[in-house]
Amino acid sequence: MSNKTAAAPSEFDTLGRSILPIPDRAFVGLTTYDAKDPNTAYPPIKALRPPSKAPNVLVILVDDAGFGSSSAFGGPCHTPNFEKLAAGGLKYTRFHTTALCSPTRQALLTGRNHHSVGMGAITEMGTSAPGNSGVRPKNKAPLAEILKLNGFSTAQFGKCHEVALWEVTPVGPFNQWPTGSGFEHFYGFVGGEANQYYPGLYEGTKAIEPDKTPEEGYTLNNDLANRAITWIRQQKALMPDKPFFVYYAPGATHAPHHVPREWSDKYKGKFDAGWDKLREETFARQKKLGVIPADATLTERHAEIPAWDDMDPQLQPVLTRQMEVYAGFMEQTDHEIGRVLDAVRDLELMDDTLIYLIIGDNGASAEGTINGCFNELPTLNGMPDIETVEFLRSRVDDFGTPKAYNHYAVGWAHALCTPYQWTKQIASHWGGTRNGLIVHWPNGIQAKGELRHQFHHVIDVAKTVLEICDLPEPTIVNSIAQAPLEGVTMLPTFSDAKAEENHVVQYFEMMGNRGLYLKGWTACTRHRTPWKADVPPPFDEDVWELYSPDDWTQSNDIAAKDPKQLAYLQRLWLIEATKYNVVPLDDRGFERVNPDIAGRPQLIVGKSQLLFQGMRVSEACVLNVKNTSHTVTAQVQIPDKGAEGVLITQGGEYGGWTFYCKDGKLKYCYCFFGIEHYIISSDDKLPSGAHQLRMEFKYDGGGLAKGGDVSLYCDGKAIGKGRVEKTQPMGYSADEACDVGGDTGSPASPEYGNSGNSFTGTIDWVQLDVGEDNHDHLIKPEDRLRLAMARQ
Known part of the structure; x- marks a missing residue:
């Protein structure tokens, strides 16, 4: 199946495309009185298409993968589909990113430098400065919008980490979400990382749940591939003459490193010699492949990164397991990307599809600490010492499974950036910014399996795509005059290995x-x-x-x-x-x-928040109840047979809290990083009918992460009490939500599962309040109304 019936020029090749949307052409001619008049004639309506030479475009961006990770560039992770793609196209050995995910992605999608489009760092660190705002300027339209307005079908699958933090809500605004940035279809997650077993997914802008559980074989990698394959097949079945632009950005291989055992067990024992030996082995393979020169020098390991032999021998089996899991994760990612490529091949579209496979949006991540971690959330909360060597050893068999939220040690990240210094976040050195690139397009690239050594940057992709598709840089998009793209074309290198280097200067920060x-x-x-x-x-x-x-x-x-x-x-x-x-x-x-200091909008202000049944919102959209006394109040209708299920929860199995009913009793569970669970229960079962249920947390004070006393109430009457000894100071989860009426994702309490935990009664509303307990255990209707009106 081909996306074009002929290569001959068409009427679409003569359209003026510098102003987008392309202005309508008004009909000027004879207008008859009766449509049956033989002189009645109007030009037929034709659906917009790109110029006839435009191919399909598939851009694939792997997450958190160093230059020396994939076997296609000499790494230890077996990636046969990457190698196969490279054998039919080109490998670029001096291609660069920005050293961090959000900036690289916004630069890729706009063809401009990351500060130029407001993405100096991740969205969670946006400030009021133009280069760090997290807001894409309107005069720098993304590539997907340009292609859509020129007649492409557009879709994105996987990670979107370009939405300003205060806009990641069920009510938008959605102009920076994929569907507001030129993609007609989006299936994936919004944020920096995703649990591969319990992802927080969106279809378009609607939150949805995976169709399977981990026990049934669910992984996000497989899900994304299935969705992309289905969309590509459907698009070609319905519009075979219309090219597509697909941006495929799996959450892999970003932490948590989650992968079924059949993948990780393939690497048993392969990393027992440690990361220093791995660097040497990778370096030798890279020279053999030619992705580095024969006279290249292996950079020295810095003093901040320990030698393998200096690591605690008791910890080394844990460290090797971390790398086995990561390698299996990368191989699974290659497999699922290979399925997408096979779908394109099966439709006979491979020859006329321009494929960019970028192996990493930055270098390998060194955010897992010197020892690595079973659950990265203690580290993100500034409490890495919780995971002792003994603790890590006790959990070694669970790395990579749904029980873990794991990340490997700094030494492995350094090894996966071989032969360069440093890692992700280090924009100063190639270890943070140099990533392997494979370009495949049989109709436009005659060379097979060749290398290209010209310097290029991620901002060059958009410029190249537009040139290949014979599309001009638009001067106006959606009535906004446009700033020029800031990259250069890579097209000369497609046909000439010795093409003159045209990306002569590039800053990094x-x-x-x-x-x-x-x-x-x-x-x-x-x-x-x-x-x-x-x-x-x-x-x-x-x-x-x-x-x-x-x-x-x-x-x-x-x-x-x-x-x-x-x-x-x-x-x-x-x-x-x-x-x-x-x-x-x-x-x-x-x-x-801190948004107050950084100067960006803060969605939730004040000391109270009202939520309703069915809501699922990110942690940034919920009142912060950490390190302070607070209350959770729910107005509910309990059925005659008693109540079961979750009233409200925040976080999940790796850290968070949940307010729920179990066996007819009211309960509260605080999950401390998945290590300890503090469960407080009412003494008796709840009566049926309308009731106000309340949990009061009296914080100990005296600093961060302290404990507190918990009291449970029904209609103002104390019905249970207990104690939480310690709490999480800064974050419950990296990607799980606050849910009302059920617990999506992983369960925050061991007393219920990851499905079938919806509340069996009716929840009228739930209110969160922070501040000292005033001992008024009922919220009056006028108080609730006043709060609701304040949110208008």
Whole structure:
């Protein structure tokens, strides 16, 4: 099945496309009185199509994968489908990202530098500065919008981490969601990461649940592939002459590293020699493949990264299991991407589909700490010491399963960025920004299995796609005059391995880590380390390094030998930074997370919040009840046979709390990182009828993460009490929601399962309140009305 019946020029090739949507052409001619008049003639209505030469476009972006991870680039993770794609196309060995996910994705999708489109860091760290706002400017329309308005079918599957934090709600606004950014269809998750067994999914802008449980074989990787295959088949069945643009961005291989055992067990024993040996083995394979030069130097391991032999021998079996799980995760990802590629091949579309496979939106993640973690949430909450060596050893068999929320150790991340220094977040060095790229397009690329060594950046993809599709950069989109794309075309390299390099200068910056590329030269400075919480030095005290054009791996710092060249590049960096809204530099941590200080909107303000049955909202959209006294009140109707199920919950199996009914009794469970569960129950079963149920948490105070006393009430009468000894200070979950009337995702209490936990009665409303307990155990109707009106 081909998407075009002929390659000959069509009437669509003559359309003016610089203004989008393409203006309607008014009919000027004879207008008759009677449609039956033989002189009645109007041109037929024709559905818009792109120029005749436009191929299908499939952009695949793997998450958190270092240059040395995939076997296609010499890594230890078996990726036969990546290798097969490369054998039929080109491998780019000097392709670059921004060192972090949201910035790379927004740069890819817009063809502009990440600060230029407001994405200086992740959306959760947006500030009021233009380069860090998390808001895409209206004069920089995304590629999907341009292609859609030129007649492409467009769809996105997987991760979307480009929505401003205060807009991730069931009521929008949705202009930065995929369906507001040019994609006609979206199936995936909105945020930085997803539980591969219990993802928080959206179809369009509607929250939905997976159709299977982990026990039934569900994984997000498989689900996304199924959805993409179905959509592509349907699109070609209904509109075979219309090309598609599909953006496929699985949550893999970002933490949590979740994969069924049949994948991870393939790698049993393969990493027992440790990460230093893995670097050496990968380095040798990379030279053999030619993805690095034969005279390249393996960079030294920095002192901040421990040697394998210096790790506790008692911990080493846990560390090797971490890497076995990750490798299996990558291989499963390759398998599911391969299924999507096979679907394109089965439809006989492979020859005329331009495929970009980008293996990583940044380097491998070093956010898992020196020891790695079974549950990354304690680390994200600033409490990594909870997971002792003994604890990790006790959970080694559960890594990668639904019981875990695991991440590997820093040493593995460094090894997976071989042969370069550093990792994800380190925008100063290639380990953070250099990722393997495969381009496949038989109708446009005659070469098979060749390498390309020209310097390119993720902002070059959009420019190249438009040129291949014979589409101009629009001057106006949706009535807004457009700024130019900031990338360059890669098309000359498709046919010429020795094509002149046209991406001659590129700045890099991520939370103070910064660098500049100029015609082979690189100047860079590392300002902060991902796994360290120490305060970074003043920017002017950062030490800059200089690497010459013949230094492929940035292994020989010549700053002291050529200070004049270093000063020249430093000045150019500042010019580029000023041009693209990089300044003011911002290395703040807590301040950027706090919306009051950062200067971005905050969705929930005040000390009360009203919620209703059926709502599912992200943690950022819920009143913060951490580190303070608070109450949860629910007005309910309990059936005659008694009540079961969840009233309200936040978080899940890896951390959170839930207010629910079990065996007719009212209960509250606080799940402390999945390690401890504090369950408080009413003494007796609840009576049927209309009742107000309440949980009061009296916080101990005296700092973060303290415990508190819990009291349960029914209609103002005390019916149970208990104790929570410790709490999570900053976050319950990385991706699970607050649910009213059930518990989607993983269960926050061990007393109910991951399905069948919906409340069996009726919930009129649920109210959250923070502040000291005033001992008024009933919410009056006028108080509830006043709160509701305040939200209008």
